[in-house]
Amino acid sequence: MMKTKTLIYSAAASLLLFAGATAFAHSDEYLDTQKTPNGGQQRMAGIYHFELVVAKDSKEARDNPVIVYVTDHANVKIPTVGAGGTATILAGKQKASVKLVPDGDNRLKGIGKYASTPDMKVVVSLTLAGKPAEQARFTPMAPMAAPAAAKDGHSDHKH
Known part of the structure; x- marks a missing residue:
């Protein structure tokens, strides 16, 4: 039971980190740092x-x-x-x-x-x-x- 809770919390934390990184990556400020084609x-x-x-x-x-x-x-x-x-x-x-x-x-x-x-x-x-x-x-x-x-x-x- 304890392993299942730890796994669920780890997965949720990873998802939140990914969502936060994705939101940052698509901000105007981030896009302004990227070389465009x-x-x-x-x-x-x-x-x-x-x-x-x-x-x-x-x-x-x-x-x-x-x-x-x-x-x-x-x-x-x-x-x-x-x-x-x-x-x-x-x-x-x-x-x-x-x-x-x-x-x-x-x-x-x-x-x-x-x-x-x-x-x-x-x-x-x-x-x-x-x-x-x-x-x-x-x-x-x-x-x-x-x-x-x-x-x-x-x-x-x-x-």
Whole structure:
């Protein structure tokens, strides 16, 4: 009887530790420590990761690309055929709404008039074919955090 209780408590403790590590691993702060495949900023959006890539050198508002890559939590590409969405960009005192359309196997793209300001905020809302809409908030021009290996030793973290 005592062994059974110990085993149950051990299993429960392990589950709690795993759940806590998983929650930490998917925080914005953690994602900012990870190198992204396309040089953008990555955020969770439901069961997906969205990676936002914007122009980083546009001093004045002009037509610039907005690209969103979609993967699962293991960074496996999710097809975007039949998907659509918008990126709402707040940069300085300007606001732009960019229509996003499929542009390759796991990406959506649009063109919008924006400047690359340090305070830029972007809200991406996507609907993949047959799925509910998902949304993520980005601060693509904010300084990124230190690499995970230097912070907590989880640079080899896998989902």
